[in-house]
Amino acid sequence: MQDMGVRVLFEGANGVRLLKGLWTALRISLLSMAFSFVLGTLLGCAMTLKNPVVKAAAKIYLEFIRIMPQLVLLFLAYFGMTKAFGIQLSGYASALIVFTMWGTAEMGDLVRGVLISIPKHQYLSGLALGLSPWRVYLHIIFPQSARRLIPLAINLSTRMIKTTSLVVLIGVVEVLKVGQQIIEANRYAAPSGALWVYGAVFLLYFIACYPISSLARLLENKWKG
Amino acid sequence: MDFAFMARYAPLYVDAALLTLRIAAVGIALSLLAGLVCGLTQYYRVPIGKNIAAAYIELSRNTPLLVQLFFLYFGLPKAGIRLSSEVCAYIGLTFLGGGYMAEAFRSGLESIEKIQVESGLSLGLTRAQVMRCIVLPQAAAISLPGICANMIFLIKETSVFSVLALADLMYVAKDLIGLYYKTNEALTMLVAFYLLILLPVSTVLSLVERKFRYAGYGSQSAV
Numbered sequence: 001m002q003d004m005g006v007r008v009l010f011e012g013a014n015g016v017r018l019l020k021g022l023w024t025a026l027r028i029s030l031l032s033m034a035f036s037f038v039l040g041t042l043l044g045c046a047m048t049l050k051n052p053v054v055k056a057a058a059k060i061y062l063e064f065i066r067i068m069p070q071l072v073l074l075f076l077a078y079f080g081m082t083k084a085f086g087i088q089l090s091g092y093a094s095a096l097i098v099f100t101m102w103g104t105a106e107m108g109d110l111v112r113g114v115l116i117s118i119p120k121h122q123y124l125s126g127l128a129l130g131l132s133p134w135r136v137y138l139h140i141i142f143p144q145s146a147r148r149l150i151p152l153a154i155n156l157s158t159r160m161i162k163t164t165s166l167v168v169l170i171g172v173v174e175v176l177k178v179g180q181q182i183i184e185a186n187r188y189a190a191p192s193g194a195l196w197v198y199g200a201v202f203l204l205y206f207i208a209c210y211p212i213s214s215l216a217r218l219l220e221n222k223w224k225g
Numbered sequence: 226m227d228f229a230f231m232a233r234y235a236p237l238y239v240d241a242a243l244l245t246l247r248i249a250a251v252g253i254a255l256s257l258l259a260g261l262v263c264g265l266t267q268y269y270r271v272p273i274g275k276n277i278a279a280a281y282i283e284l285s286r287n288t289p290l291l292v293q294l295f296f297l298y299f300g301l302p303k304a305g306i307r308l309s310s311e312v313c314a315y316i317g318l319t320f321l322g323g324g325y326m327a328e329a330f331r332s333g334l335e336s337i338e339k340i341q342v343e344s345g346l347s348l349g350l351t352r353a354q355v356m357r358c359i360v361l362p363q364a365a366a367i368s369l370p371g372i373c374a375n376m377i378f379l380i381k382e383t384s385v386f387s388v389l390a391l392a393d394l395m396y397v398a399k400d401l402i403g404l405y406y407k408t409n410e411a412l413t414m415l416v417a418f419y420l421l422i423l424l425p426v427s428t429v430l431s432l433v434e435r436k437f438r439y440a441g442y443g444s445q446s447a448v
Contacts, residue, residue: 067377067423068416069384071395076412083408158287165289166385176295183299191303198300202292209287 008186008193009200018197021178022204028092028172029164032099033157039100040107047112058108065105070163073098078170091172095164103160110152114145147223154216158209165205175201231410234401238418241397246422248311248393249380252318256379257372259319260326265356267327268334278327285324291385293317298389310389317386318379325375333368334360366437373430380423394418 009015047058065073077094081087089097118141126136168176179197186193263278285293294317297308308316337360345355387396394415401411 067381067427068419069381069395071384072415072419075395075398075415079402079408080412162287162289165291168291169385169388176292179295193303195296195300195303198292198296202288202296205288205292206284210283213283213287 006196008182008190009196011186014182017178017182018175018200018204021173021175022201022208024172025164025167025174026161026208028095028099028167028174029157029160032096032103033160035096035100036103036107036160037153039104041111043104043108044111044115047108048115062105062109065102066109070098070102071166071169073102074166074170091167091170094170095167095172099160099164102163103156106156106159107153110149110156111145114148114152115141117148118144151216151220151223154212154219158213158216161209161212162205175204226413227407227410230405230407231414234397234411235414237397237401238394238414241392241394242418242422244391245380245383245386245393248314248318248386248391249383251315252322252383253376253379255315255319256322256326256375259323260328260330263323263327264330264334267331282324282327285320286328290317290321290382291388293320294385294389310386310391313389314383314386314391318382321382322375322379325378326372329368329371329375330364332371333364333366336367337363369437370434373434376430377423377427380426384419 009018043058043062046054049055074094077089077098078091081089081094122140122144123136126140127133131139165174165176168174179201183193183197263282266274266278269275294313297317298310298313301308341359341363342355345359346352350358383393384395386393387399390396392400398411398415402408405411
């Protein structure tokens with residue numbers, strides 16, 4: 001009975017369909033990652049400003065987004081927006097918006113943390129050498145920050161990839177949904193299909209995330225000194 | 226906003242919040258235990274044990290909880306292992322949290338310099354005493370920020386347990402939306418209850434973190 005189940009994965013286009021489903025999830029995370037890296041860098045820089053209004057606004061945004069479970073945010077975007085404002089978003093669009101907002105908050109916090117971890121004398125020495133504030137950032141602060149930031153940002157991307165698995169709950173047809181379809185279609189031919197299909201999905205996510213998190217660790221160790 | 230509706234269904238949310246808290250509390254306690262065991266296994270470089278711990282940590286940190294739960298709840302019964310949804314929730318949360326906690330403990334343990342252990346041993350303490358009285362208290366203080374962040378993370382992760390048909394906050398909200406089409410009210414209450422749970426927890430944890438920020442032997446320089 002067990003060997004009949006595993007066959008489900010290789011019958012017809014099932015394997016390819018699963019991979020395509022994974023790609024749907026990955027595409028959401030890649031797109032929102034790209035947006036949130038840009039927006040998050042801006043947010044992080046804005047948070048180091050002395051302006052109290054900007055600081056307070058950024059802080060409230062950050063705290064709210066980070067304290068809410070991502071699934072709640074998805075529900076707010078997918079069900080809440082439709083009812084409250086009449087804006088009908090597809091599951092895909094709401095996932096993109098939510099993950100961009102969440103990623104921006106997380107990335108902003110990382111950027112802020114890295115920027116304030118650069119010792120103050122680096123800024124001051126740059127200014128004392130006659131560089132303009134903009135040049136101090138461009139030539140002194142950003143290159144140093146990037147080394148500390150990149151491993152953290154890569155780690156954030158694995159978290160985003162993992163979190164995009166939630167989109168199945170707002171109706172996006174991604175790898176888990178495709179898995180369910182395959183299981184349902186083969187309910188009688190392969191009753192133990194669920195074990196193999198979900199096992200395969202589990203492994204697929206691992207294969208997607210493991211190299212990325214290993215890379216983050218590698219860079220972290222390399223640039224530590 | 227239909228406040229009468231919200232008042233009528235608030236008790237449902239209270240029950241759901243209690244369930245969420247119970248699952249989170251048990252899950253966090255178990256994952257602390259699992260994390261400590263894995264962290265110590267790696268710290269002492271127990272042969273074979275450390276490889277198993279390393280593989281487990283990578284597996285749990287690189288897969289989403291939702292997928293782990295689908296495997297546990299829908300996959301395993303096909304192999305003859307049938308678990309109730311609550312047991313699945315505990316196992317899932319512990320499996321996920323253990324990996325994260327292990328990393329937090331390990332980084333704390335590794336940051337304690339070897340000379341601390343050697344000094345303890347030369348003073349005549351046994352290995353167990355060195356661990357209990359010297360290494361662990363310092364390591365715990367260093368691991369604490371990571372552990373606190375993981376706790377918040379685990380409480381947030383409980384939101385996916387609605388897929389196991391556990392009547393948690395997400396489940397109740399979804400149910401009310403489906404039954405009465407009161408989307409605004411149901412979602413407002415959902416957000417309110419999560420804030421009610423998570424804000425105090427995160428405030429308390431950051432206070433705890435600040436209180437225990439004392440051990441700074443060489444590892445944490447006050448910049």
